[in-house]
Structure formats: C-alpha cells, structure tokens
Amino acid sequence: MTFINNQCFIKQKPLIFMTSWPKCFTGDDEGKNYTLYFITIALVSMLIFPFLSREILFLIFAGAGVYIYITNSNRNVINLIVSVVLLLLISATANIYSYSLPKYIIVAAIQISTIGFTCATIVRCKTNKDSQENTTNLQSSLALLIAGASSAFIAGSWYAYWTSTVSYELIFFIAVIGAITAALFESIPSSVDRLFSMTMGSAMAMWVLAAFGYSVAPLHLLIAFFFALFLGYLAYRTNIADISAVLSATLMGVLIIVFSNILWFVLLLTFFILGGVFTKYKYNYKLGLGIAQEKGGVRTYENVFSNSTAALVLAIAYGIYPQHSNLITYAFLGTVATAAGDTLASEIGTTARQTPRMITSLKPTKTGTDGAVTSLGELAAFGGALAIGILGAAFGFVEQIVPAILITCAGGWGGTNIDSLLGATFQKKGYLSNSGVNFVATATGALISGILYLLVL
Structure with a gap:
C-alpha cells in the first residue's frame, strides 16, 4: 500500500x-x-x-x-x-x-x-x-x-x-x-x-x-437471524470469538433454528460457552507449557465449523426428515456432547498433576501431546457430556430422561476418546488436522448415540 x-x-x-x-x-x-x-x-x-x-x-x-x-x-x-x-x-x-x-x-x-x-x-x-x-x-x-x-x-x-x-x-x-x-x-x-x-x-x-x-416465514427467519447475531456479538465482545466465528455462528444459528428450533441452537451454544469459560481456566499455566489456545482462547471459524458441522447437518435433516426426528435428536445430543466433552477434557485435563499417558499404548508422555489422556481429562469429558445430556432433557428434547442422558453421555465420552485416538494416530502422522479430528470425532459421537438409541429404545 x-x-x-x-x-x-x-x-x-x-x-x-x-x-x-x-x-x-x-x-x-x-x-x-x-x-x-x-x-x-x-x-x-x-x-x-x-x-x-x-x-x-x-x-x-x-x-x-x-x-x-x-x-x-x-x-x-x-x-x-x-x-x-x-x-x-x-x-x-x-x-x-x-x-x-x-x-x-x-x-x-x-x-x-x-x-x-x-x-x-x-x-x-x-x-x-x-x-x-x-x-x-x-x-x-x-x-x-x-x-x-x-x-x-x-x-x-x-x-x-x-x-x-x-x-x-x-x-x-x-x-x-x-x-x-x-x-x-x-x-x-x-x-x-x-x-x-x-x-x-x-x-x-x-x-x-x-x-x-x-x-421459512420471513418473521421467523429475522428472529432467528437477530438472535444468532446478538449471541455472536456477545461472544465477540467477551473475547470468546473473532469476527469469522461470529459470522460462522450466525450462519449456523439461522440454519439450525429454522430447520429445528431455537433450543437446538441454545444447546449448541452451551458447548461454546463452556469452551470459552474453561479455556481461561489456568490459562497462564497452560500458556507456560505452550499448550494454551492461540489468541487468548478466542474462537475462529475453524473452531465453529470443525465442532458444529455434524450438528448443523443433523439439524437440517431434522427439518427435512421429520419421520426420523427421534433418531436425529439423539444423534444431535451425541455430537454436541462430544464437542463439549472434548473441549473440557483438553482444557481441564492438561492441568492435571499426574503424568499423561498415550491412549494407544498407555505409555507416559508430555502434557499436550496429541492422543494423551489423564484421569482428570476423562472425568471432565464425562462431565461435559453429562451437562449436555441434562440440558437436552431439561429442554424437552426427549421423553425418556434417564436413558437419554445415559445415551448422550456414552456418545459424548466415546466421541471424545475417538478424538484422542485419532490425535495419536492420524493427526500425529499428518493425515488429519486438529479441525479434521474434531469433525470426525463429533460425527462419531453422533453415530454412537444414534446406534444406542436404535438398540435400546
């Protein structure tokens, strides 16, 4: 210039x-x-x-x-x-x-x-x-x-x-x-x-x-647009998201709301809120180890799409295939639970005092290594999935509350560990990026919860 x-x-x-x-x-x-x-x-x-x-x-x-x-x-x-x-x-x-x-x-x-x-x-x-x-x-x-x-x-x-x-x-x-x-x-x-x-x-x-x-009716669309944009703006003002993440979340929000309903988007936002809050947890400690989120934990469009694309696809499918609404709902709970569980496992598990171990061999490794797990991280993953399951039940997503929470936890915890497994194998060898791992893991979490729904309910 x-x-x-x-x-x-x-x-x-x-x-x-x-x-x-x-x-x-x-x-x-x-x-x-x-x-x-x-x-x-x-x-x-x-x-x-x-x-x-x-x-x-x-x-x-x-x-x-x-x-x-x-x-x-x-x-x-x-x-x-x-x-x-x-x-x-x-x-x-x-x-x-x-x-x-x-x-x-x-x-x-x-x-x-x-x-x-x-x-x-x-x-x-x-x-x-x-x-x-x-x-x-x-x-x-x-x-x-x-x-x-x-x-x-x-x-x-x-x-x-x-x-x-x-x-x-x-x-x-x-x-x-x-x-x-x-x-x-x-x-x-x-x-x-x-x-x-x-x-x-x-x-x-x-x-x-x-x-x-x-x-969709214009009024419904405008309500969805301004609601999603407003929440994205709040995330931007609180340094949880950058502009690309705001626009990504707005696009996701509008589509999810018009194809399903506003509570589906609120549940997905819960994952982002949990991620934003726990990214700040012991941030200086994680920064000293070189494993803290970049830009102070501010989310970008990559974070939004890698963790939410599976949820978006399921929300659209919910609107197009209402005859399969129950199956799609359980799969949606599983994918959001995976995103929440994986984020909490990463942000909380890396602060554990115990030595991390590789998920593939259980051998000790450095904190922050792709595929490393700790007991605290596993507990945090289960807690994140449990939070999504409880909120899903509270929002009226399901009728059978206890089975739904258990299926959501299974999908979220299982998807989180698939994330660790992919990190230790495909990501470590350069076949998948971190965003790619997140996408596959969230899709797997949806698959686990969907299969369990078909087998149990």
Missing part, C-alpha cells in the same frame, strides 16, 4: 489467486470508476436476468470481462465477472443433466458481491485507521450483511415477479443465507480473491438450500 497526496492506493494482486482489495473511497477517479462498475453490473444484471437465457448471459458477461480487461484491467471487477461466467457455465452444464442452478441464485450472488461489498468497503474505510483500511471489522461485516441481503432480495423479487418460478419466501431465505455466507468468506484470510470466493460461496450456499425447496 502506498500514499500519494494523502490518497491510499492498494497494489494490485494477481487475478483470482491472490486476495485483492479495493481502494478506499477517497474521491479519486479510480475509486469512482470502481463504484460505477459495480453499481452498473448490479443494476444491469438485475434488469436482464429474468428475460435472457443462460447462453446469452454467458456471452454478455464473457464479452464484458474481455472488454474491461483490455481497457481497464480492474482486477476486482474482472474477478467478479470471472465468477459470474463460471456460475453461468455451471448452470448451463447442470441443466443438460437435468439439474438446475437457477438464474435467480446467480443474480442474488451478484448483488451481494457488488452492492454488499461496496457498502462494506465504504464502512471499512470510514471506520478503520489508514494503516488498517483493508481489515474487516464488525461494522463492515454488518454493512455487507444488510446491504447484500437487501439487494439480493430486491433482485430476486424482480426475477420472481417476471418469471413466477420461485416464491418470495424462498428468495428472502436464500438472500439472508447468501449474505451471511459472503460476509463469512470476506472475513476469512485467504490467498483466493475475496470477490471470487464471496460470489461462488454465496451462490453455492443458496443453491443447496434452494435444492431442498425449504423456506
């Missing part, structure tokens, strides 16, 4: 494969051109998408990309157009094989990545210091959420009005989910250009939900 006459300039990065950021909107001609390009793309795409075929749209955007590359070489605009051309190509190809990537999803993704990202950039440049002008902050992420969702809904509604092929409820649902997804991609450091990843990521998320044909 360089400064000329107090104007901030960001050095251009290679197309797609490096992150590119727009210049701060300080009144320079290039900044105005950048804004004009994005607004033009947003408005034109909204107006023409209902009336033109995928093939014609593909030719228009491909031609526009070539023209802009030759005359201007604005990487941000080119990356956006490349992503749109790719989506149109995917849509046309999918249509050949009797699948469908609807055009209203593509035009909604365009609005999010133009109007939403432009508004976020303006807010970021107004709120950040010059030295941090390209750093995502909570205000800019909220601007992207609001502007992106609003513009996507307007464009989608225009499409729905002229084609009568999609309901306004579904348009509103996917617009909110798409905007949250785009804001999440913007907040994650990556070598891939943000506009490219935002456009593709939001489109893919909206496509998955549209494929289910599942929609």
